[in-house]
Amino acid sequence: MSPGERAEARIAELGITSPQELDIELIAMDACMTVVYEDLDGCEATLIGVGDRAIATIKPSPSRGRQRFSVAHELGHWLMHRGLSFRCRVDDMDLNFSSDQVKEREADTFASHLLMPTPMFYPALQSFGTPDFLDLEKMASAFDTSLLATCMRLTDINTLPVVLACYSATGLRWHKAAGDIPRRWFLHQQLDDDSFAYALLQGGRARSSLGKQS
Amino acid sequence: MTSPPKKPDIENALLDAHFAELMGMTDEEILDGADPEKIRAEGLQLLQNARAEAGRRRLAKAKASLEAAKVVSMPAAADITPMEARHYLEQAANNPLFTMAARSLSDMSDEDVLRRYRQLRRLEQETDPNKGDEE
Numbered sequence: 001m002s003p004g005e006r007a008e009a010r011i012a013e014l015g016i017t018s019p020q021e022l023d024i025e026l027i028a029m030d031a032c033m034t035v036v037y038e039d040l041d042g043c044e045a046t047l048i049g050v051g052d053r054a055i056a057t058i059k060p061s062p063s064r065g066r067q068r069f070s071v072a073h074e075l076g077h078w079l080m081h082r083g084l085s086f087r088c089r090v091d092d093m094d095l096n097f098s099s100d101q102v103k104e105r106e107a108d109t110f111a112s113h114l115l116m117p118t119p120m121f122y123p124a125l126q127s128f129g130t131p132d133f134l135d136l137e138k139m140a141s142a143f144d145t146s147l148l149a150t151c152m153r154l155t156d157i158n159t160l161p162v163v164l165a166c167y168s169a170t171g172l173r174w175h176k177a178a179g180d181i182p183r184r185w186f187l188h189q190q191l192d193d194d195s196f197a198y199a200l201l202q203g204g205r206a207r208s209s210l211g212k213q214s
Numbered sequence: 215m216t217s218p219p220k221k222p223d224i225e226n227a228l229l230d231a232h233f234a235e236l237m238g239m240t241d242e243e244i245l246d247g248a249d250p251e252k253i254r255a256e257g258l259q260l261l262q263n264a265r266a267e268a269g270r271r272r273l274a275k276a277k278a279s280l281e282a283a284k285v286v287s288m289p290a291a292a293d294i295t296p297m298e299a300r301h302y303l304e305q306a307a308n309n310p311l312f313t314m315a316a317r318s319l320s321d322m323s324d325e326d327v328l329r330r331y332r333q334l335r336r337l338e339q340e341t342d343p344n345k346g347d348e349e
Contacts, residue, residue, distance in 0.1 A: 015269025029276040034283050041323045048330055049313030050337035057329070077315050085307040085314040 003080060003106045007113035019120055019143045024071045033078050035071050045070040047077055054078050065146035069111050076110030116143050116153045152176060167191050167201055296324035299331035306334060
């Protein structure tokens with residue numbers, strides 16, 4: 001069973017059928033993982049487990065969605081990587097999402113499916129047709145997830161031709177394409193200065209609706 | 215030495231007889247005029263309801279545990295130095311009984327090390343209450 005399937009099987013086992021019922025602390029406690037929120041030095045979250053009990057320590061964040069993702073990520077480690085020792089999530093979300101470590105990716109996939117299970121996420125997505133950023137913000141609000149995690153899940157579910165990319169002033173940091181995007185397509189290392197993304201990066205001017213650049 | 219012959223179990227005998235009777239019946243006799251698709255749908259619905267109820271009970275139990283966990287205090291680590299705590303955690307990291315996701319111990323602040331040590335001791339005491347008496 002893949003990490004995503006494991007997460008969704010858990011949600012089904014618990015009889016959860018709506019995003020409002022996705023109480024991550026309860027789901028964690030059901031797996032004997034207690035969640036505590038305390039300030040951490042250099043880590044987004046840590047996990048410690050003895051036998052079949054664990055404590056996940058989560059760094060408090062103003063973004064509830066980000067906190068919930070961290071809890072779900074640690075729960076993924078607890079359920080899939082029990083008995084092992086490894087490095088924690090760092091406190092840079094971009095670096096976490098671009099991590100190429102197998103266990104980290106597995107825990108991220110688990111978390112993404114746990115908080116946005118396909119049987120709930122797909123119908124919600126379908127109701128928007130071709131969603132723009134405002135619609136994705138509504139999805140994020142409904143699932144109590146961050147906009148970034150919601151966009152990652154949108155890419156992962158592969159129903160729309162989406163390429164999610166993260167650029168900094170120095171260029172492309174990471175990207176993720178939907179499964180059906182042809183592999184031969186590639187992203188430029190630098191943003192086109194006539195693009196909406198460039199305007200957002202340089203001037204913070206976000207365009208929430210879809211449309212072509214002039 | 216042989217054990218005395220067992221008395222025939224009346225419940226098993228009844229079950230065997232009932233099973234044999236069912237196996238001898240035709241599909242039409244078993245369905246007794248009912249729609250097989252409807253019976254299947256009803257069976258699946260019953261199963262789904264039972265699963266949902268089991269899930270709700272698990273979550274209710276988790277909620278009670280969550281409330282109880284709020285009043286559990288972390289054991290104090292007054293008599294241990296950060297260096298001793300680091301050593302303890304280092305040993306635990308190599309034991310498959312323990313699961314750990316953290317920064318490298320050498321990169322962790324003393325405060326983080328002591329917190330993790332306290333958490334580890336709490337879990338050890340929860341899983342084996344006699345463990346707390348060792349120190």
